[in-house]
Amino acid sequence: xxxxxxxxDNNIVKKFGIATxxxxxxxxxxxxxxxxxxxxxxFLGFIPELSYGRLRPLHTNAVIFAFAGNAIFYGxxxxxxxxxKAEMWSEKLSKIxxxxxxxxxxxAVITLPLGYTTSKxxxxxxxxxxxxITVIWVIFGINMMMTIWKRREKHLxxxxxxxxxxxxxxxVLHIVNSVEVPATLLKSxxxxxxxxxxxxxxxxxxxxVAFFLTTPFLGIMYYFIPKAANRxxxxxxxxxxxxxxxxxxxxxxxxxxxxxxALPGWAQALGTVFSLMLIAPSWGGMLNxxxxxxxxxxxxxxxxxxxxxxVGITAYGMATFEGPMLSIANVNAVAHYSDYIIGHVxxxxxxxxxxxTFAMLYYITPRIYKTDLYSIKLANVHFWFATxxxxxxxxxxxxxxxxxxxxxxxxxxxxxxxYPNFLETxxxxxxxxxxxxxxxxxFIIGACVAIYNLYRTAKSGQFLAAEEDQAQPIVDPAAGSDxxxxxxxxxxxxxxxxxxxxxxxxxxxIEYVPTALVDSNIPTISSVKPYTPLELExxxxxIAEGCNNCHSQMIRPFRSETERYxxxxxxxEFVYDHPFLWGSKRTGPDLHRSGGKYPDSWHLRHMYDPTSxxxxxxxxxxxxxxxxxxxxxxxxxxxxxxxxVGVPYAEGYEDQALEDMMAQAEEITRGLHEAGFKEVDGIxxxxxxxxxxxxxxxxxxxxxxxxxxxxxxxxxxxKDLGTGALQQQTSNR
Amino acid sequence: MYKEVLRSIExxxxxxxxxxxxxxxxxxxxxIYLVKKGKSHFxxxxxxxxESDDSIDNH
Numbered sequence: 117x118x119x120x121x122x123x124x125d126n127n128i129v130k131k132f133g134i135a136t137x138x139x140x141x142x143x144x145x146x147x148x149x150x151x152x153x154x155x156x157x158x159f160l161g162f163i164p165e166l167s168y169g170r171l172r173p174l175h176t177n178a179v180i181f182a183f184a185g186n187a188i189f190y191g192x193x194x195x196x197x198x199x200x201k202a203e204m205w206s207e208k209l210s211k212i213x214x215x216x217x218x219x220x221x222x223x224a225v226i227t228l229p230l231g232y233t234t235s236k237x238x239x240x241x242x243x244x245x246x247x248x249i250t251v252i253w254v255i256f257g258i259n260m261m262m263t264i265w266k267r268r269e270k271h272l273x274x275x276x277x278x279x280x281x282x283x284x285x286x287x288v289l290h291i292v293n294s295v296e297v298p299a300t301l302l303k304s305x306x307x308x309x310x311x312x313x314x315x316x317x318x319x320x321x322x323x324x325v326a327f328f329l330t331t332p333f334l335g336i337m338y339y340f341i342p343k344a345a346n347r348x349x350x351x352x353x354x355x356x357x358x359x360x361x362x363x364x365x366x367x368x369x370x371x372x373x374x375x376x377x378a379l380p381g382w383a384q385a386l387g388t389v390f391s392l393m394l395i396a397p398s399w400g401g402m403l404n405x406x407x408x409x410x411x412x413x414x415x416x417x418x419x420x421x422x423x424x425x426x427v428g429i430t431a432y433g434m435a436t437f438e439g440p441m442l443s444i445a446n447v448n449a450v451a452h453y454s455d456y457i458i459g460h461v462x463x464x465x466x467x468x469x470x471x472x473t474f475a476m477l478y479y480i481t482p483r484i485y486k487t488d489l490y491s492i493k494l495a496n497v498h499f500w501f502a503t504x505x506x507x508x509x510x511x512x513x514x515x516x517x518x519x520x521x522x523x524x525x526x527x528x529x530x531x532x533x534x535y536p537n538f539l540e541t542x543x544x545x546x547x548x549x550x551x552x553x554x555x556x557x558x559f560i561i562g563a564c565v566a567i568y569n570l571y572r573t574a575k576s577g578q579f580l581a582a583e584e585d586q587a588q589p590i591v592d593p594a595a596g597s598d599x600x601x602x603x604x605x606x607x608x609x610x611x612x613x614x615x616x617x618x619x620x621x622x623x624x625x626i627e628y629v630p631t632a633l634v635d636s637n638i639p640t641i642s643s644v645k646p647y648t649p650l651e652l653e654x655x656x657x658x659i660a661e662g663c664n665n666c667h668s669q670m671i672r673p674f675r676s677e678t679e680r681y682x683x684x685x686x687x688x689e690f691v692y693d694h695p696f697l698w699g700s701k702r703t704g705p706d707l708h709r710s711g712g713k714y715p716d717s718w719h720l721r722h723m724y725d726p727t728s729x730x731x732x733x734x735x736x737x738x739x740x741x742x743x744x745x746x747x748x749x750x751x752x753x754x755x756x757x758x759x760x761v762g763v764p765y766a767e768g769y770e771d772q773a774l775e776d777m778m779a780q781a782e783e784i785t786r787g788l789h790e791a792g793f794k795e796v797d798g799i800x801x802x803x804x805x806x807x808x809x810x811x812x813x814x815x816x817x818x819x820x821x822x823x824x825x826x827x828x829x830x831x832x833x834x835k836d837l838g839t840g841a842l843q844q845q846t847s848n849r
Numbered sequence: 850m851y852k853e854v855l856r857s858i859e860x861x862x863x864x865x866x867x868x869x870x871x872x873x874x875x876x877x878x879x880x881i882y883l884v885k886k887g888k889s890h891f892x893x894x895x896x897x898x899x900e901s902d903d904s905i906d907n908h
Binding site: 270 | 853867868871872875876878882883886888890891892893895896897898899
């Protein structure tokens with residue numbers, strides 16, 4: 117029988133490998149920078165582009181999409197052709213995939229520090245980049261599916277199922293979460309508001325972890341564990357159960373990010389139940405990986421590839437036990453908003469994603485360079501730096517997170533908050549922040565050792581750009597139709613992909629559609645009104661500066677929170693919030709009821725120098741808000757875009773918006789001048805500066821339910837005989 | 850004030866239950882199928898990543 121000879125493209129594998137390492141180091145270093153900023157708030161201070169709120173999203177995006185993202189492509193472009201016994205379908209598409217992805221990362225590196233962000237976690241990039249991500253992802257998908265279509269091995273091995281699920285689900289998640297209306301070239305508003313936006317975002321956010329950081333790496337595990345151990349996977353049958361249960365259950369778990377919030381209770385309960393069930397497939401997968409090494413444990417001592425795989429899978433097991441536990445409401449009540457969650461994600465990111473990525477690098481590099489690893493000793497040094505780095509990172513975060521959270525909740529015997537000053541709880545855990553930075557540094561040192569080792573390995577070998585292999589073509593495509601269904605399904609990629617799509621859509625639709633039916637555009641609380649143009653500008657500055665990275669706007673219905681912050685947050689208060697800004701972490705206090713809490717002058721001084729009003733604060737200073745002008749040119753476009761997504765600004769109001777904006781700004785500025793703040797440190801306070809808008813926004817937060825005040829009262833548009841700023845209420849539902 | 854939220858979820862409680870039943874049905878069917886087929890049925894495909902081409906059955 118004829119045997120085909122064909123060549124695997126190692127060039128693209130090499131490229132993705134280099135990109136993984138390159139962006140990895142950058143992502144880690146940005147992470148270390150933001151960690152240092154929590155200890156030394158003035159570190160790299162006073163440069164807007166390098167402020168904490170702008171760099172933190174850069175860190176998360178770089179690590180997830182640049183480091184892990186390139187690692188996924190690295191693993192897929194190496195293993196998929198070998199499992200299909202076929203070269204990648206199109207070398208051209210491989211190249212477009214590579215350079216397109218790098219261009220997307222580069223645009224993130226530029227736009228995020230400049231303050232162009234949607235504020236939605238792990239989906240911060242603005243709409244033109246969202247479009248580019250979609251295009252490149254589809255190109256990757258076409259290249260992958262066509263390679264599968266042209267394969268010479270009839271059966272799709274389990275790793276490929278996980279790759280297919282990754283492609284399909286990430287496409288769905290990204291598109292649904294990115295439905296937004298552009299206001300300008302780099303500013304958009306999501307069509308969802310408040311509760312809906314929160315649910316869609318965390319459906320996306322959680323499943324980004326599931327289908328970007330978990331399923332592709334499970335595929336990688338199912339390929340590289342057998343390869344490195346030179347024995348088949350422990351149980352193929354378990355892997356079938358693992359795959360289907362995991363993708364079915366994962367998609368439901370998102371609401372566990374929103375426990376005790378204003379999200380409807382049934383959705384919260386659903387999130388908890390499915391998160392708890394997730395432990396079964398997650399551990400099934402972990403055990404399948406670890407048990408493959410039965411009888412080969414002696415090799416784990418010697419082989420750095422196996423070492424990283426084992427520590428990675430073990431960390432996966434720990435993190436996937438922790439996840440369901442954190443989804444139990446009363447555990448979540450303590451851990452949410454605290455540094456515990458930061459520890460939890462880094463256990464996964466540093467050891468599971470990091471571990472598997474470095475295992476791949478140590479496995480693939482010597483093979484494509486036809487040589488041996490330069491130094492096993494250095495790889496072991498790296499292993500210990502990485503493992504100890506993660507330990508030094510994660511444990512202080514657990515410790516600090518629980519400590520701070522319990523301090524927030526502690527009452528004195530008189531029934532008063534034991535630590536009414538939020539800063540006391542921050543000061544308490546600063547040593548933990550310092551230890552965390554040490555852990556991160558150790559991890560980075562390890563990664564640098566790895567780069568040196570891999571570089572020397574490449575230098576010592578001869579790069580093999582095209583690797584020859586031979587296989588019989590599939591003679592009879594119809595063969596195997598007498599097989600029973602799963603075995604049959606495994607040789608039918610189209611049906612397989614369709615079934616995967618159906619499975620992930622069930623959870624998405626059932627959970628999401630009911631919430632989408634909540635008509636968020638009709639005020640459920642009649643006193644809740646849209647933002648004035650100046651407040652909107654302030655809100656956009658809040659988003660651009662990434663304030664939501666450290667401040668929540670969601671007071672949970674606990675006495676410890678209502679005592680500290682005020683009335684708990686209601687779903688109806690967020691109907692005009694495009695996007696929602698509930699936040700997920702309280703490095704600083706919640707701000708939902710900050711409106712009217714302090715005078716304008718307090719905010720002025722606080723933004724200029726936080727320690728002047730709050731001694732010991734680790735909030736960075738925002739002196740540029742006193743000197744930079746607010747964006748007056750695009751306010752009309754932003755009002756129009758918000759009307760397009762459903763905020764009831766009257767037709768034509770965009771033309772009056774600027775006038776209203778300046779009138780309100782002048783009012784606030786006059787107040788500041790009267791209070792004796794004509795200037796701060798020689799900087800004159802004038803009405804067109806950003807600080808005025810941010811003050812207007814902060815003073816508006818959470819006050820609507822306190823009474824029937826009209827935010828537009830006294831503004832020029834209110835004197836208009838026409839419709840004024842807002843559409844007339846036609847129904848009083 | 851939760852009227853809107855509550856209205857939209859009337860009858861919704863059954864949806865998650867339906868999907869849970871669907872999942873459990875699928876899951877149980879899968880387990881039965883896999884147990885019936887036995888380990889040996891999947892031995893060849895589980896060796897796919899390993900480079901022993903002779904064990905690959907292409908029909």
